[in-house]
Amino acid sequence: MSDTLHLVCPHCHAVNRVASTRLGDAPNCGRCHNLLFTGEPLALDSANFDRHLTRSDLPLLVDFWADWCGPCKAMAPGFAKAAGELEPHLRLAKLDTEAATDIASRFGIRSIPTLILFRGGREIARQAGAMGQSDIVAWTRRQLATP
Template identity: 65%
Template sequence: MNDGLHVVCPHCDSVNRVPRDKLGAGGHCGRCRQPLFTGHPLALREANFAQHLSRSDIPLLVDFWASWCGPCKMMAPVFERAAAELEPHVRLAKVNTEEQQALAARYGIRSIPTLILFKGGREAARISGALDLQNLLAWTRQHL
């Protein structure tokens, strides 16, 4: 069966339908024509968080971070490399907790960095603290 998956565009936030067997090929947005997968984490904010969380069929891994946080700065390049490895099967995103305080409060972020993996619009797993690439990939794959 070649059922389609809903994938939210990282550029214009529109919902696209991608055949499951073509997910690895990436594809382009039907609205803005930009690539649906960039291999880089997406910066989310209050205005588009719900769209990416609830309208996409692929898991969403969110890094809640702040610019003043040393461990967050240390983990940023690791998270970037993880995006290149995990897409298109997982969308990686970042939420700046200083700029998006309502999102941080909604998800009870008490320490940073905190990673939350969402599947089907619901929290599937959470971990706090900086991880190296091997542990980040292993933790994510364990909870998929």
């Protein structure tokens, strides 16, 4: 990681610069003054997806889901708890594939839930199917440890 990271605010979507050594210090957004890390997954949509994907220096783990999907609903609590465990070293987000069909189509989402891990705006790993919190955390850490 570089000395300064760009982080997109989960509230106002402004890009902030934060020293990498201060990630664990509960940094605030320079524009809206809310916390940059909430310990919860961020809800993404077609309007803000690309900003979080391309303007943040942190890896981004996205849960592609839909409201009608039973396994998606079953995985949601574990995914939310994983956010509290994995932040501030990466951002966790959820994208409703029914509301953002353009994004789901762009990434070829064929089954849900599907987790996609991005780094530097590029997909580095994908996992289809529901997982529990510990499996989400372990899978994500394994993927990020791989060069």
